[in-house]
Amino acid sequence: MTKPHLQLAQETIHLLAGKPGVSGYEYKLFPSLEQTFKPLVDDIYTDNMHNCYAVKNGYASNNQTVMLAAHSDEIGLMVTHIDSKGFIHFSPIGGIDDRTLLYQEVTVHGSRDLPGIISFQPDQTKSDKKKSVKLHQMAIDIGHSSEEAQSLVKPGDIVSINRATLDLLDQTIAGKSLDNRAGITVMAVCLSELNSIKHKHNVIAVTTVQEEVGLRGAQTSTEKLNPTIAVAIDVTHAQTIDAKNQVSIHLGKGPAITIGPNIHPTMHALLTACAQDNNLPYQVQAVAGPTGTDARIIQLSSFGIPTGLLSIPLRYMHTSVETVSLKDVVSCGKLLARFIAALPDDLEDISCS
Amino acid sequence: MFLKYLSELHGVSGNEKDVRDYIIENIDNNVDSYRVDKIGNLLATKKGKSNPAIKVVLTAHMDEVGLFITEITSEGYLKFQTIGYMDVNILVSKPVIINNSVYGVIGSKAIHLQKPEERKQSFLIDQLYIDIGANSKEEAEKNVKLGDYAGFTTAFTSFGSGFYKGKALDNRAGCAVIMELLKQQYNCDLTTVFTVQEELGLRGSKIISNYLNADLAIVVETTSAMDNQEQDRENWVVELGQGPACSLMDQATIYRPELIKKTIQIAESYGIPLQLREGTAAANDAGNIHLAGAGIPTITISIPCRYIHSMSSVISQSDYTNCIELINLILNNCQEYINLPHRGWEVMK
Numbered sequence: 001m002t003k004p005h006l007q008l009a010q011e012t013i014h015l016l017a018g019k020p021g022v023s024g025y026e027y028k029l030f031p032s033l034e035q036t037f038k039p040l041v042d043d044i045y046t047d048n049m050h051n052c053y054a055v056k057n058g059y060a061s062n063n064q065t066v067m068l069a070a071h072s073d074e075i076g077l078m079v080t081h082i083d084s085k086g087f088i089h090f091s092p093i094g095g096i097d098d099r100t101l102l103y104q105e106v107t108v109h110g111s112r113d114l115p116g117i118i119s120f121q122p123d124q125t126k127s128d129k130k131k132s133v134k135l136h137q138m139a140i141d142i143g144h145s146s147e148e149a150q151s152l153v154k155p156g157d158i159v160s161i162n163r164a165t166l167d168l169l170d171q172t173i174a175g176k177s178l179d180n181r182a183g184i185t186v187m188a189v190c191l192s193e194l195n196s197i198k199h200k201h202n203v204i205a206v207t208t209v210q211e212e213v214g215l216r217g218a219q220t221s222t223e224k225l226n227p228t229i230a231v232a233i234d235v236t237h238a239q240t241i242d243a244k245n246q247v248s249i250h251l252g253k254g255p256a257i258t259i260g261p262n263i264h265p266t267m268h269a270l271l272t273a274c275a276q277d278n279n280l281p282y283q284v285q286a287v288a289g290p291t292g293t294d295a296r297i298i299q300l301s302s303f304g305i306p307t308g309l310l311s312i313p314l315r316y317m318h319t320s321v322e323t324v325s326l327k328d329v330v331s332c333g334k335l336l337a338r339f340i341a342a343l344p345d346d347l348e349d350i351s352c353s
Numbered sequence: 354m355f356l357k358y359l360s361e362l363h364g365v366s367g368n369e370k371d372v373r374d375y376i377i378e379n380i381d382n383n384v385d386s387y388r389v390d391k392i393g394n395l396l397a398t399k400k401g402k403s404n405p406a407i408k409v410v411l412t413a414h415m416d417e418v419g420l421f422i423t424e425i426t427s428e429g430y431l432k433f434q435t436i437g438y439m440d441v442n443i444l445v446s447k448p449v450i451i452n453n454s455v456y457g458v459i460g461s462k463a464i465h466l467q468k469p470e471e472r473k474q475s476f477l478i479d480q481l482y483i484d485i486g487a488n489s490k491e492e493a494e495k496n497v498k499l500g501d502y503a504g505f506t507t508a509f510t511s512f513g514s515g516f517y518k519g520k521a522l523d524n525r526a527g528c529a530v531i532m533e534l535l536k537q538q539y540n541c542d543l544t545t546v547f548t549v550q551e552e553l554g555l556r557g558s559k560i561i562s563n564y565l566n567a568d569l570a571i572v573v574e575t576t577s578a579m580d581n582q583e584q585d586r587e588n589w590v591v592e593l594g595q596g597p598a599c600s601l602m603d604q605a606t607i608y609r610p611e612l613i614k615k616t617i618q619i620a621e622s623y624g625i626p627l628q629l630r631e632g633t634a635a636a637n638d639a640g641n642i643h644l645a646g647a648g649i650p651t652i653t654i655s656i657p658c659r660y661i662h663s664m665s666s667v668i669s670q671s672d673y674t675n676c677i678e679l680i681n682l683i684l685n686n687c688q689e690y691i692n693l694p695h696r697g698w699e700v701m702k
Contacts, residue, residue, distance in 0.1 A: 087581065097464040099476065100446035103663040105507070105518075115512060117665045119581050120443075132475045133442060141581060141659065143513015143667065164506075166448055166456045168486025169496060174448065174458040241430060242462045242480060252488055292465075315484065316460030319446040323458060323484055 005189050005330045006171070012036050012188045013165065013173055013329065016181035020107060020160035022076030023093050026050045026209045026217075029072055033207055036184070040191040041205070050209050051221040056191055058201040064347045066203045066340055067227035067305075068190065069218055069294045070183030070234065071211030074176065075318055077159035079108065086149035087139035088116065090159055094212035098135045100319045105162040108142055110153035115162070116140040163320040171326040172251070178322040180211070182312045182329055183233040186255075189333025190340070199341045201228075208294055218294035222301035228347040229267065231308040231336060232295035235324070236285060238313035251313045252325040254281030255332035258309035262291045262299055266350050267308035274339040280331050285311065306350045310336060355379060355532045356509070356517070356673070359525035363453060363504035365419030366436050366550045369393055371453075372415040376528060376547055383535040384545070394557045395547040403540040407687050410544045410570040410649065411534065411680070412558070412638055413527030414551030417520070418662050420449060420483075420503040425494060429487035431457065433503060434478065437552030441478045443663050449483060449503040455496045457483040457503065505664035515594065515670050522666045524551070526656050526673060527573035533677050539684045548638055555605065558638035562645035569650050569690045571680060572639040575668065576600075576630055576655035590634075591657040594669040596626025597676035600653035602633045605640025611693040612652050616679075619686055625679045626671075630655060650690065654680060 003011070015036065021029040027050045037044050037054035046052045052072065075094030082088055088108060092098075101118050108114040119141045120133060140159065142149060165175035187205040194203065204225055209217030211234075222230065237243065238251040249256050257275065259268045275282040290296040291309055299307040310332050315323040344350070364372035373395050377387060380397055387397035395415070400406070418437030425431055431451075435441065445461045459481055464472070483503060487493035509519035519525075531545050544567065548557035580592040591598040599616050600608050613629075620627035630653075643651035656676050659667040683690075 085581070095464055097461070097467075097472070099442065099472070100461060102440075102443040102445075103660060103665050104446065105665055115510070115518070117512075117518065117660065117667065119660060121581060130475055132473055139581075141513075141667065143516040143518075145514070148514060163448070166458070168456055168458070168484070169492060170486050170488050172486030174456070174484070174486070237463055237466060240460065240462065240484075241426060241428060241482065243466050246466050316446070316458070317463035317465060319460055319463075321446050321448060321458035321460050321484075323460065323486070 005192065005333060006326060008192055009185050009189055009326050009329045012185045013181060016184055017165045017175045017177050021072055021074050021177065022158050022160050023073040023210045023213045025158050026072045036188050040188060040195065047224065049217050049220050051217045052207040054191065054205040056194060056203045058199050060200045064201055064228040065225060066201050067222065067225050067230040068187050068203065068205040069208050069230060069232045069298060070187050071180045071217065071294055072184060072207035073209055073212050075212050076161065079153055079155050079157040079159060081155055082146065082149045082153055083139065084146050086144050086146040087141055088149065088153055089139050092135065095318055097318060099132050101138060102133060104320060106140060106159050107162055108140060108153055109158045109160065114142045114152060116142040161320045172323060173326055174321050174323040176320040176322065178324050179235045179314060179317055182235055182314065182324045185329050186233045186312065186332045186336065189330055190336040193334055193337035194340060197337065197341045200345060201340065201343060201347065203340055211294055215294055215297040219297045219301065222298045222305065226302050227305060229306045229350055230298045231310060232293050232298060233310050234293040235314035235317065236311035237317055238315045240315050249283050249285055249313045251315060252327055253283055255328055255335060256283045256285040256311040256313060258285045258287050258291060258311065260287040261289060262287060262295050263309055264306035264350065267306050271308050271335070271339055274342055275335050278338050280335045282335065356526060356529040359529055360509040360519035360521050364415055364417055365502045365504055366416035366552045368502045369415045369549045373547065376532060380532055380535050390560060392557055392560045393549040394561050397545045399535060399538065399543040401539050401541045401543065407541040407691060408544065408567040409541045409684060409687055410546060410565060410567040410642065411531050411573065412546040412548060412570065412642065413531050413573040414524045414548045414557065414638060415528055416549055416552050417523065418552050422451070422497060422499055422501045422503065425490055425497065426482070427490050429489050429493040431483040431485065431493065431497060433483060437662065439662055441481065442475050444481060445476060447664060448506050450506050451497055451501050451503045455485055457485040459483055507664050512667060516667050517670060518665060518667050520664050520666065522658055522668050523575040523661045526575050526668055530573045530677050530680065534680060537681065541684060541687045551638055555636060555638055555641050558641040562641040565642065565645040565649065567649050569687055570642045571683065572637055572642065572651065572653040573680065574637050574653055574655040575658040575661060577661040578657040578659050581659055590632035591628045591630055593657050593659060594671060595628050597672055597679055598628040598630040598655045598657055600630045600655065603636050604634065605636035606643050606651065608652060609650060611695060612650055612690065615690055615693060616652055616683065619682050620679055623682050625675055625682065627679065
């Protein structure tokens with residue numbers, strides 16, 4: 001029996017967001033990804049970059065493939081050295097705002113997983129309180145002596161932020177790495193929906209690695225699959241009171257369907273028409289150049305892939321309290337499934353239009 | 354363990370009820386009587402085995418620093434003020450809980466949307482707000498009202514080799530020490546006082562000092578250690594793992610040297626590690642208590658604490674147990690604190 005979409009989305013997002021999957025170390029998510037996708041698809045496999053592929057065959061396979069891509073990695077930290085007091089110093093992996101790190105609880109993935117706290121050492125000589133704190137003023141306390149710390153932790157070890165995923169009011173969820181575990185959850189909802197509606201084409205949902213450091217997993221996985229068309233699923237900034245003039249997308253008003261040079265016009269047209277036909281809420285996001293998502297590289301793979309982009313509105317991106325609406329996740333998953341089911345028999349038609 | 358429960362309870366200054374109720378429930382069988390005064394301080398008495406007995410006061414504050422809801426915006430976000438001293442910068446990217454039931458998060462504008470100069474500035478409190486997921490002011494108002502308190506969600510756990518991590522260790526650790534000591538009966542008469550609103554300027558103890566009378570008072574506290582990272586020795590206050598700390602002077606009290614000396618003597622003769630608190634910043638309830646009535650001889654014994662007034666503070670397990678043991682020894686030897694000649698008098702002789 002299939003789970004209701006809202007329940008599936010909630011369980012999946014809680015399962016995935018709590019796990020560490022810092023760029024380059026996404027393999028730590030494999031058990032959770034397998035648990036998520038195995039019941040929904042015909043086949044699941046991984047590659048040497050640690051991209052993970054979930055394959056759902058269509059009823060009239062003509063070797064045309066719809067690729068879905070949502071990145072699995074999250075921003076994090078890497079150990080650079082251990083000081084004489086046993087404190088761990090670090091560098092960022094991905095776009096971290098130093099100002100969001102103070103007294104965060106973290107896990108240092110040393111010879112075993114070690115709980116830590118990012119502590120702050122104010123520089124006594126220059127205490128300009130108006131200046132933000134910098135990474136070099138912080139270090140991770142793991143509660144061990146220097147000797148113990150040296151034996152447990154090595155430079156190059158990965159550090160992930162600890163954050164329990166919280167249910168807020170109105171089916172809103174907050175936590176770490178909802179960028180882009182929310183996108184992976186959309187693919188799960190989509191594949192679940194496709195189990196109850198007929199679809200012609202093969203669908204391969206890919207959790208891509210190393211998006212936060214340069215769309216690297218999307219590059220190799222698209223070359224590997226050479227899909228006929230592709231849809232990337234990521235997150236986009238949702239409006240908050242401190243970003244009113246910069247952001248027009250709202251939380252809870254449906255996924256954003258991107259339009260612009262990065263997006264094939266027919267893909268955009270089919271996605272918006274599908275949302276309208278199915279009475280699904282959506283917002284249009286106009287992006288004037290390449291997007292900051294996997295769609296950017298997918299479009300330029302092989303001989304050029306017609307690419308669409310669906311984005312889940314998300315507040316406080318790249319903090320450990322990223323916030324999304326489950327309603328947006330569910331409606332995005334449904335939209336994606338209906339879009340796939342309504343695709344023309346020959347996907348090459350999309351390329352020619 | 355009392356400390357785990359106390360740490361995870363919410364009791365921002367002015368809202369100490371949950372902490373007070375927990376303490377009452379767990380000391381009820383170990384005390385002769387208790388009462389809650391009009392500002393919310395909890396006083397419990399326990400007669401000693403001697404008669405007449407020396408009167409000793411043991412005190413610790415129940416409150417913790419936290420947040421206070423001051424506005425609900427038209428979009429359904431919550432504006433807040435801090436209660437007690439908190440660095441606003443540490444609030445960003447943290448979850449909070451309001452009324453023990455509603456979760457919220459303190460986000461910040463995404464790094465992608467910040468101008469380069471914004472990234473170099475520290476945060477001001479009026480930039481920050483709590484997001485509870487409400488889609489309107491009306492929905493927010495169904496769950497939160499002005500004057501509600503918000504606390505942090507940190508779990509209390511063992512940490513590293515021989516530490517505890519948790520929120521509000523300042524000063525639930527002091528409360529827990531007193532609760533452990535109340536399991537014993539001493540020769541002295543004990544009055545234990547769990548105070549409110551210490552973080553707002555020693556406000557609860559102001560009231561008790563109006564009616565308190567004792568031969569000796571022991572304030573049980575936590576003190577900022579400042580021993581983290583490769584900090585120069587001169588900037589340390591105390592070091593974790595080196596024992597509880599005896600205060601010399603702070604911004605409200607100059608501790609009497611003969612009491613400090615006696616405390617050092619007791620610690621040394623029983624082999625309990627003891628540090629002297631090298632800093633003089635901040636203040637605690639001793640400021641009011643040592644001025645009660647005609648003056649009560651007062652000492653402060655503190656557990657060294659890293660990241661005090663943050664949502665994730667750290668203390669040493671051995672400092673905690675040594676603090677209990679040291680005060681246990683002081684209570685067993687409290688007659689030695691009575692009628693100590695003032696050092697100035699000694700010099701005159």
